[in-house]
């Protein structure tokens with residue numbers, strides 16, 4: 725099984741590559757059979773489709789179909805550009821909000837103890 729970086733996935737947007745749960749797929753030949761239509765797949769070409777795939781409640785049957793179109797795995801060391809992200813964005817927003825709150829609390833405490 726080949727290993728690809730996110731950059732390579734993006735470069736193969738026109739070849740129909742997409743990623744679900746860290747696995748690279750080329751579902752080009754499946755496009756016209758997809759019950760959800762070809763457009764939703766095409767929209768995620770070159771990107772991470774994990775969140776879309778999971779949120780649309782696909783069955784285990786859909787996961788079996790995926791197996792046929794597997795072409796590789798994503799290199800764990802490679803990073804995603806923000807525009808490619810299809811999952812985890814909410815978690816990042818929460819982390820950011822938490823950091824802001826933590827910084828404000830530290831400032832308030834520093835002011836209190838400085839007096």
Ligand code: HEM
Pocket residue numbers: 749751754758759760761764765768773776777780781782783784785786789790793
């Ligand atoms: C190569 C990846 C994908 C495969 C193999 C696949 C396969 C399937 C299959 C087999 C179904 C029928 C229901 C089921 O058995 O779960 C389905 C339905 C659906 N898929 Fe996908 N899917 C893929 C990616 C996506 C993506 C990225 C989206 C984006 C939103 C999507 C949206 C939908 C929707 C909305 C339906 C419901 C269609 C309806 O019931 O009218 N699928 N898909």
